[in-house]
Amino acid sequence: ETGVTQTPRHLVMGMTNKKSLKCEQHLGHNAMYWYKQSAKKPLELMFVYNFKEQTENNSVPSRFSPECPNSSHLFLHLHTLQPEDSALYLCASSPTGNTEAFFGQGTRLTVV
Amino acid sequence: DQQVKQNSPSLSVQEGRISILNCDYTNSMFDYFLWYKKYPAEGPTFLISISSIKDKNEDGRFTVFLNKSAKHLSLHIVPSQPGDSAVYFCAASASGAGSYQLTFGKGTKLSVIP
Numbered sequence: 398e399t400g401v402t403q404t405p406r407h408l409v410m411g412m413t414n415k416k417s418l419k420c421e422q423h424l425g426h427n428a429m430y431w432y433k434q435s436a437k438k439p440l441e442l443m444f445v446y447n448f449k450e451q452t453e454n455n456s457v458p459s460r461f462s463p464e465c466p467n468s469s470h471l472f473l474h475l476h477t478l479q480p481e482d483s484a485l486y487l488c489a490s491s492p493t494g495n496t497e498a499f500f501g502q503g504t505r506l507t508v509v
Numbered sequence: 510d511q512q513v514k515q516n517s518p519s520l521s522v523q524e525g526r527i528s529i530l531n532c533d534y535t536n537s538m539f540d541y542f543l544w545y546k547k548y549p550a551e552g553p554t555f556l557i558s559i560s561s562i563k564d565k566n567e568d569g570r571f572t573v574f575l576n577k578s579a580k581h582l583s584l585h586i587v588p589s590q591p592g593d594s595a596v597y598f599c600a601a602s603a604s605g606a607g608s609y610q611l612t613f614g615k616g617t618k619l620s621v622i623p
Contacts, residue, residue: 440613487552500552
């Protein structure tokens with residue numbers, strides 16, 4: 398248990414569906430992140446929030462929409478996804494940007 | 510273009526022997542390096558890190574070596590244990606103003622054979 402909890406663990410959705418991924422951390426960290434891990438690719442940073450403010454958006458398509466209502470919660474809203482968006486989506490948090498990040502267990506997303 | 514490279518997708522080592530996992534980077538702005546370990550169906554967990562002001566950091570069975578001139582780091586595990594079997598990711602960051610980005614390698618799958 399790393400203190401970062403992601404739900405759901407698995408999600409199958411159609412291309413016309415709207416769904417949301419949830420992340421919660423109980424570590425008192427200031428920064429939260431969404432990463433994507435596709436098969437045979439490195440983890441790719443998608444979004445960074447620092448003190449609830451989005452500080453980085455790594456050219457992620459608008460069909461992915463993050464939301465950070467407070468320092469403990471992070472959401473990733475999904476709509477009209479493509480099959481190639483199927484991947485493991487990982488949430489992480491850290492006390493500052495330059496120290497080790499603590500990861501959740503991830504949501505395995507399949508778009509059909 | 511990958512800035513952090515782990516050129517060995519997999520490595521098999523006998524229990525009790527040393528495991529050496531390698532990582533190369535291209536961005537000279539990177540000054541903080543981390544190793545993560547990942548079991549199947551779990552998120553990566555932090556293992557050990559090193560700042561560019563050091564060339565070695567040790568934590569129990571795990572030692573990370575950094576060669577800045579070669580832009581190379583390695584993780585040594587000794588003695589290797591079957592529970593060490595996992596995928597190991599190398600990551601790097603640059604301490605710039607407001608920079609929160611970790612750049613990861615593709616990972617090396619370590620199998621420790623009993």
